[in-house]
Amino acid sequence: MTTTPERQPLSLSDCDDVLAYIPHALGFHPQKSMVLLLLVGQRLEATLRVDLPSEIHEIDRQPWVAQVLSLLRRLPQVRSVVAVVYAPGDIKISQKIPYQQMIAELDEAFGHGGIQLRQAWCICRERVWDYNDGDVGITFARPDIALGETNLSLVLAGSAPLDRPWDGTGIAIWANAAEVRELTSSLGNDLLDCLDAWAEVLNLSADEALERIHSSSLSSARMLAGLRIRMVRDVLPFLAGIGSAQTIEMTKQLCVGNDGEQVKPLADFLLGRGWQSPDWRRLERLWMVSRDLLGVALDGERHALMCILAWIEWARGRGSMAITLLDQVLEEQGDYRLAQLLRELMNRGSMPEWATDELRAWRAQLG
Numbered sequence: 001m002t003t004t005p006e007r008q009p010l011s012l013s014d015c016d017d018v019l020a021y022i023p024h025a026l027g028f029h030p031q032k033s034m035v036l037l038l039l040v041g042q043r044l045e046a047t048l049r050v051d052l053p054s055e056i057h058e059i060d061r062q063p064w065v066a067q068v069l070s071l072l073r074r075l076p077q078v079r080s081v082v083a084v085v086y087a088p089g090d091i092k093i094s095q096k097i098p099y100q101q102m103i104a105e106l107d108e109a110f111g112h113g114g115i116q117l118r119q120a121w122c123i124c125r126e127r128v129w130d131y132n133d134g135d136v137g138i139t140f141a142r143p144d145i146a147l148g149e150t151n152l153s154l155v156l157a158g159s160a161p162l163d164r165p166w167d168g169t170g171i172a173i174w175a176n177a178a179e180v181r182e183l184t185s186s187l188g189n190d191l192l193d194c195l196d197a198w199a200e201v202l203n204l205s206a207d208e209a210l211e212r213i214h215s216s217s218l219s220s221a222r223m224l225a226g227l228r229i230r231m232v233r234d235v236l237p238f239l240a241g242i243g244s245a246q247t248i249e250m251t252k253q254l255c256v257g258n259d260g261e262q263v264k265p266l267a268d269f270l271l272g273r274g275w276q277s278p279d280w281r282r283l284e285r286l287w288m289v290s291r292d293l294l295g296v297a298l299d300g301e302r303h304a305l306m307c308i309l310a311w312i313e314w315a316r317g318r319g320s321m322a323i324t325l326l327d328q329v330l331e332e333q334g335d336y337r338l339a340q341l342l343r344e345l346m347n348r349g350s351m352p353e354w355a356t357d358e359l360r361a362w363r364a365q366l367g
Helices: 015-026 058-072 100-112 149-156 177-186 191-202 206-215 217-226 230-241 244-255 261-270 280-293 299-316 319-332 337-347
Strands: 033-040 043-051 080-086 116-124 127-130 139-141
Touching (some): 015 033, 015 080, 015 116, 015 149, 033 058, 080 100, 100 116, 177 217, 191 206, 191 217, 191 230, 191 244, 191 280, 206 280, 217 280, 230 244, 230 261, 230 280, 230 299, 244 261, 299 319, 299 337, 319 337
Parallel strands (some): 080 116
Antiparallel strands (some): 033 043, 033 080, 127 139
């Protein structure tokens, strides 16, 4: 679930507008999915994507509808929804609209919960159906959204949806990768030194941070060496999201075996709980730096970075992006424990509390 990016005004009754907006909200073009635009009053609060059930028989629909309702209960203030079904391209199209019965059951379940399904469309291949037009419905050609005002305004603001969620691959190998890797292997496991290296980079501006890691092989090596230390790896989101001073104190407490009240804010933050609001600009910096370091990281270092990237995507409310990264880690190393734990967190449908808090939720910094 994501609360971003914003584009006002957005007409939720205009199919072209909605179809143009959704990829920017999710960060990628959805397939075999249902996307829900969740409204509080007349305000678009969040965008939720769920996989379509593999079949459309009743035995598959019932648990799927229950899953959707469970997710919506996390936003009790939502009272109306706009839905778009992205049907598989190979589905057999009969006289009725694809997934008509599924939408009818979802509409009924929404009604019991006091939620209105304001509008629903189905996209299949190059056609669009309007579920509000009855069982058969009127189809029209899938709109070309590329030159539409909504898409152009978001593209010009800096949004660039991917064709599919990124799995952490495709980052170019650094020209000085051999040097950085050799330096990394020569460094010891100095926990505080490695944390300092990360803190120094995260305290810079975005451009300065990227310039530092590419121009200083030693700085990058110190950061990569830190990823071999589980405690460093695990506190990096807290270091970025809350700050250096509190992170160093938490780390010292953990080093002496104190896992009580003094370190509870760390656990709460990593699980998306508590009162502390993430510093989104610093977390964006951690995301950019971690992504770029994939161009030099190997094996465990690489998997640590991908888990950090997945956690940030989850913190943003982009569960689909997070799951794709974690699944890639588990495909490469099925017993990587952090990826297993994060994947289980997402399997349970857990969302950070700030994702449903308008004042604390991530909003894309476009432009």
